[in-house]
Amino acid sequence: MTLAAEAARTAAHGFLSPTGVEVAFLLVGLATLGAALLTVTTRQLVHAALWLVVALGGLAVEYLLLTAEFIAWVQVLIYVGSVVVLLLFGLMLTKAPVGRSPDADSGNRPVALAVALAAAAALVWVVVDAFRTTWIDLDGPAQGSTDVMGQILFQHWVLPFEALSVLLLAALVGAIVLSRKKKEDES
Amino acid sequence: MTTTTLAVLVPLLPFLGSAAGLLLGRTAPGFVRPLAVLPTLAAAVLAAVVAARQGGGKAIDAATQLTPTGSVPIDLSLHIDGFAALVAVLVGVIATCVQIYSTGYLRDDPRYPSYAALVSLFTSAMLVVVYSGDLMVLLVGWEIMGICSYFLVGHYWETPEARSASLKAFLVTKLGDVPFLIGLFALGADAGTFRITGVLGAVASGGIDHPTLVALLLLAGVAGKSAQFPLHTWLPDAMAGPTPVSALIHAATMVAAGIYFVARLLPVFAASAAAMTVLAVMAAITMVGSGLAALAQDDIKRVLAYSTIGQLGYMAGALAVGDRGAAVFHLLSHAAFKALLFLAAGAVIHAAGTNSLTAMSRMSGLAKRIPDAYWTMTVALLALAAVPPFAGFFSKEAVLVAAEHTALGERDVAPAGAGWIVLVAGLLTALLTAAYALRLWLRTFRGRGPEAPDHGRQPIAMTSVLWVLAIPSLGFGLTVTHLDDWFDGHPLTPTLTTAVLGTGLAAAGAVITYAVWRTLAARTPVTAPVPHVAHPDAEAGQVEAEALHLPHPAEDPADPGRALLGPLHGAAADGFHLDAVYRTAFVRPVLAAASLVRFLDREVVDTYVSAAGNSAKGLGWLVRRAQTGNVQTYLSALLAGSVVLAIVAVALANAVAGA
Amino acid sequence: MHLAYPAVLAALLFAVGLYGVLARRNAILVLMSVELMLNAVNLNLVAFDVWLRDTLHAGQALTLFTIAIAAAEIGIGLSIVLMVHRNRGTSDIDRLRDTKEQPAAGEQPSAEEKAEAAA
Numbered sequence: 002m003t004l005a006a007e008a009a010r011t012a013a014h015g016f017l018s019p020t021g022v023e024v025a026f027l028l029v030g031l032a033t034l035g036a037a038l039l040t041v042t043t044r045q046l047v048h049a050a051l052w053l054v055v056a057l058g059g060l061a062v063e064y065l066l067l068t069a070e071f072i073a074w075v076q077v078l079i080y081v082g083s084v085v086v087l088l089l090f091g092l093m094l095t096k097a098p099v100g101r102s103p104d105a106d107s108g109n110r111p112v113a114l115a116v117a118l119a120a121a122a123a124l125v126w127v128v129v130d131a132f133r134t135t136w137i138d139l140d141g142p143a144q145g146s147t148d149v150m151g152q153i154l155f156q157h158w159v160l161p162f163e164a165l166s167v168l169l170l171a172a173l174v175g176a177i178v179l180s181r182k183k184k185e186d187e188s
Numbered sequence: 189m190t191t192t193t194l195a196v197l198v199p200l201l202p203f204l205g206s207a208a209g210l211l212l213g214r215t216a217p218g219f220v221r222p223l224a225v226l227p228t229l230a231a232a233v234l235a236a237v238v239a240a241r242q243g244g245g246k247a248i249d250a251a252t253q254l255t256p257t258g259s260v261p262i263d264l265s266l267h268i269d270g271f272a273a274l275v276a277v278l279v280g281v282i283a284t285c286v287q288i289y290s291t292g293y294l295r296d297d298p299r300y301p302s303y304a305a306l307v308s309l310f311t312s313a314m315l316v317v318v319y320s321g322d323l324m325v326l327l328v329g330w331e332i333m334g335i336c337s338y339f340l341v342g343h344y345w346e347t348p349e350a351r352s353a354s355l356k357a358f359l360v361t362k363l364g365d366v367p368f369l370i371g372l373f374a375l376g377a378d379a380g381t382f383r384i385t386g387v388l389g390a391v392a393s394g395g396i397d398h399p400t401l402v403a404l405l406l407l408a409g410v411a412g413k414s415a416q417f418p419l420h421t422w423l424p425d426a427m428a429g430p431t432p433v434s435a436l437i438h439a440a441t442m443v444a445a446g447i448y449f450v451a452r453l454l455p456v457f458a459a460s461a462a463a464m465t466v467l468a469v470m471a472a473i474t475m476v477g478s479g480l481a482a483l484a485q486d487d488i489k490r491v492l493a494y495s496t497i498g499q500l501g502y503m504a505g506a507l508a509v510g511d512r513g514a515a516v517f518h519l520l521s522h523a524a525f526k527a528l529l530f531l532a533a534g535a536v537i538h539a540a541g542t543n544s545l546t547a548m549s550r551m552s553g554l555a556k557r558i559p560d561a562y563w564t565m566t567v568a569l570l571a572l573a574a575v576p577p578f579a580g581f582f583s584k585e586a587v588l589v590a591a592e593h594t595a596l597g598e599r600d601v602a603p604a605g606a607g608w609i610v611l612v613a614g615l616l617t618a619l620l621t622a623a624y625a626l627r628l629w630l631r632t633f634r635g636r637g638p639e640a641p642d643h644g645r646q647p648i649a650m651t652s653v654l655w656v657l658a659i660p661s662l663g664f665g666l667t668v669t670h671l672d673d674w675f676d677g678h679p680l681t682p683t684l685t686t687a688v689l690g691t692g693l694a695a696a697g698a699v700i701t702y703a704v705w706r707t708l709a710a711r712t713p714v715t716a717p718v719p720h721v722a723h724p725d726a727e728a729g730q731v732e733a734e735a736l737h738l739p740h741p742a743e744d745p746a747d748p749g750r751a752l753l754g755p756l757h758g759a760a761a762d763g764f765h766l767d768a769v770y771r772t773a774f775v776r777p778v779l780a781a782a783s784l785v786r787f788l789d790r791e792v793v794d795t796y797v798s799a800a801g802n803s804a805k806g807l808g809w810l811v812r813r814a815q816t817g818n819v820q821t822y823l824s825a826l827l828a829g830s831v832v833l834a835i836v837a838v839a840l841a842n843a844v845a846g847a
Numbered sequence: 848m849h850l851a852y853p854a855v856l857a858a859l860l861f862a863v864g865l866y867g868v869l870a871r872r873n874a875i876l877v878l879m880s881v882e883l884m885l886n887a888v889n890l891n892l893v894a895f896d897v898w899l900r901d902t903l904h905a906g907q908a909l910t911l912f913t914i915a916i917a918a919a920e921i922g923i924g925l926s927i928v929l930m931v932h933r934n935r936g937t938s939d940i941d942r943l944r945d946t947k948e949q950p951a952a953g954e955q956p957s958a959e960e961k962a963e964a965a966a
Binding site for chain 3: 019020022023026027030033034037038040041046049050053056057060063064066067068069071072075076079080083084087088090091092094095096097104105106107108109110112113114116117118120121124125128129132133135136137138139144145149150153154157158161162165168169171172173175176177179180182
């Protein structure tokens with residue numbers, strides 16, 4: 002890509018003249034990030050799960066904005082519908098305290114903060130540096146519609162799909178075996 | 189069979205007998221005695237056949253090369269001249285006698301199988317030395333003899349004397365063997381071959397660059413093996429071994445090897461006047477010193493040991509004046525009467541129950557108890573004192589004649605000074621030899637006091653051997669006129685001057701000793717007998733082993749040696765304190781060096797070792813502190829590392845891309 | 848749309864999840880943080896798939912698989928947490944220190960360990 006062509010594309014999109022989709026993406030992204038931050042910082046365990054719902058829902062909206070409809074609905078169904086419910090059940094079963102618990106964070110917090118900040122800085126720097134002049138073309142038919150995904154999934158990805166079903170079965174069996182109470186041991 | 193095949197069989201048979209004896213010793217005790225005696229006997233017969241076929245004529249040479257050995261080839265070769273043929277017969281005969289004698293002497297010894305096998309191996313090694321035409325193969329036999337002597341001298345290893353004596357024999361001979369080995373290498377490198385014929389050819393054509401150095405290095409090994417001053421100290425201590433072993437070492441094998449080696453390579457030594465002079469001085473000191481020491485010893489076997497050293501001094505003296513015929517002649521006759529002396533001494537110790545001359549002088553009638561040993565020992569002592577017409581007279585005269593001729597300039601192989609040294613020392617030693625031989629005889633068989641205990645007759649295996657050996661002791665000298673042809677051709681017959689001088693001095697020594705003994709015996713009262721061994725009726729070997737423990741009685745005023753030596757007696761009894769000199773010169777520095785090494789090892793080297801260990805331990809302590817068990821800590825460290833690596837990688841990529 | 852928006856959002860979400868994994872004490876909260884990290888990856892996959900207009904839509908297919916695997920993971924993870932809780936009475940991961948270096952016999956436990964035991 003020559004410099005002239007790059008300059009032309011920059012001019013076509015306009016660096017500081019965001020489109021409507023970009024503005025929507027940015028706002029939802031900020032909300033998502035805020036919810037994620039609250040998830041990892043709140044001292045109320047149940048609230049953390051609820052903030053996680055917000056973050057995951059925000060991500061589903063981002064998928065929609067990226068024209069990946071099917072992924073967005075799967076995200077909502079599986080993450081918000083089942084994973085978070087599972088987590089809530091887990092919290093209840095482990096007798097997590099309702100209300101503020103002062104020891105929700107471990108003593109590792111400063112180290113964690115430093116590592117996370119360093120990782121964020123490095124990743125953002127690299128990503129921005131790499132994709133400064135790259136735009137996604139969202140015109141044309143939706144790329145992630147259910148129709149497209151169904152065709153692709155059952156034409157090209159059918160074998161991994163079937164393998165994944167076996168994996169899920171194994172996970173199911175494993176979870177049952179692990180969480181079952183051992184009667185003879187308890188006697 | 190060809191003569192070569194027969195000659196190969198001569199050393200091979202005792203070796204096979206030894207191997208078979210070691211293998212079958214435990215499982216088939218019935219075969220041990222035949223396996224000990226028969227191969228040695230067969231080797232003696234074959235050696236006699238080889239000697240008859242060789243007949244003192246041209247030397248038989250045969251060689252085969254098993255494998256290439258680099259720049260200087262090593263061959264399996266035979267070089268059989270008159271010397272080798274006759275010495276091999278001697279070795280075979282003496283070894284056979286010793287083996288037969290041992291069957292009676294060590295009748296009930298539980299270690300007899302290994303003993304007999306080692307004696308066979310010893311014999312085989314000596315025969316290799318005798319027949320070998322290659323110096324490296326000779327060295328193999330030479331070293332096997334060293335290790336065999338170690339085992340055999342230490343036969344009674346339960347006693348501390350035998351242990352230290354065997355170690356001493358091994359170490360002292362090795363002390364000589366190191367320069368010997370270097371000398372052999374120097375000789376082989378100079379001559380370009382290890383073949384004796386090749387070496388002698390190189391000497392004849394003047395191809396040896398450093399004859400003095402080579403000769404002196406070789407002399408060190410010879411002095412160790414043949415017990416010449418100053419490396420003779422192992423031989424008297426080696427008396428801690430069984431008597432047949434002493435006979436074998438002193439007569440046929442170990443000590444003869446050194447003399448024989450010089451005789452074989454005499455031109456190498458003769459090429460250096462300095463080496464000949466050194467050899468003459470060495471021989472003279474050895475002769476006179478050992479004569480004085482023999483006069484002061486109380487242990488009958490130690491007297492004989494010092495007499496061996498003295499007679500070896502005669503042989504070395506003959507070599508120093510360049511007459512190897514006389515040296516080997518004396519070697520042969522000495523072997524006969526010295527083997528006889530030791531074997532008879534074994535019978536005497538058995539009968540008397542002690543090895544102390546003082547103790548024997550306090551019992552009477554020992555001669556009646558063991559008439560065979562008495563008569564044969566008398567013959568052997570006469571031969572030792574060089575009384576005509578016994579064997580020792582002729583061979584000793586041959587040595588003295590050679591020395592006289594060299595001294596007067598009639599022979600020019602060696603410097604005249606060497607001749608004078610050997611002649612004077614030889615005559616002096618003749619006097620001393622007669623004195624201590626007579627002292628030994630008087631104190632053993634002419635004791636006064638209670639009757640000697642009666643243990644019955646000695647086994648036939650022991651007494652018959654004594655008489656067999658008495659024949660050459662008595663008559664070997666008469667072959668002197670025929671022996672010239674076997675050796676270099678020099679006449680070995682005595683001349684009037686030396687015969688009169690030598691015999692006169694011997695007679696003088698004998699007369700003085702006898703007079704002193706008579707005087708002292710008349711003056712001193714008969715004292716109480718000394719303690720005997722615990723089991724006087726046991727087999728001879730056990731009696732001797734027990735006799736080693738007996739304390740020697742306090743100084744006997746009736747000892748003629750004491751009166752004759754006067755103030756010298758104390759020093760002579762202790763071997764002129766040479767052991768103390770060795771202790772100061774070698775043992776103490778070695779011990780000091782050992783403690784220094786121990787200090788360095790413990791304090792210096794170990795510091796590094798323990799520092800390495802401690803630093804690893806400290807690191808381990810640090811790492812262990814990090815093992816808190818907290819997964820989050822581990823994960824933090826892992827991810828922090830990943831982030832750092834990622835940043836470094838990106839930064840490097842940017843730097844490279846930017847560059 | 849500028850590609851940097853989804854990419855930066857994914858990076859930040861990932862870092863937030865990372866912080867949660869390292870800083871949270873309750874195992875279930877740690878699992879939530881893991882979900883955040885997985886979702887950051889998913890966002891990346893979708894964004895790049897859309898940008899590249901992949902004919903096989905590998906990015907979106909892989910996202911689906913990741914979601915399924917995350918569901919399996921959360922099931923197994925929760926059952927493990929439940930079992931640990933049942934056996935130990937706690938689901939605080941900094942209390943589960945069985946792999947810790949045991950002090951040698953006779954050695955005095957350090958002050959830190961004493962304080963921990965007291966707490």
